[in-house]
Amino acid sequence: MGFTNTAVIAQSLHGIDFPADKQRLIEHARRNQADQDVVDVLARMPDTQYTSMADVFKGVGEVKH
Numbered sequence: 001m002g003f004t005n006t007a008v009i010a011q012s013l014h015g016i017d018f019p020a021d022k023q024r025l026i027e028h029a030r031r032n033q034a035d036q037d038v039v040d041v042l043a044r045m046p047d048t049q050y051t052s053m054a055d056v057f058k059g060v061g062e063v064k065h
Contacts, residue, residue: 012038
């Protein structure tokens with residue numbers, strides 16, 4: 001898997017309403033035609049409720065590369 005930075009993730013999740021669980025983040029990214037790398041990172045994040053983009057970035061930071 002390639003490196004996925006937070007700007008690309010933020011762009012992929014543009015327009016999402018929080019709070020959102022992991023599955024909703026993935027579905028929203030797919031609707032925004034996110035790269036597969038972004039979807040893969042989101043899928044590997046902790047399965048929890050995210051209340052802001054900052055929470056998403058924290059979850060991304062917990063993904064093992």
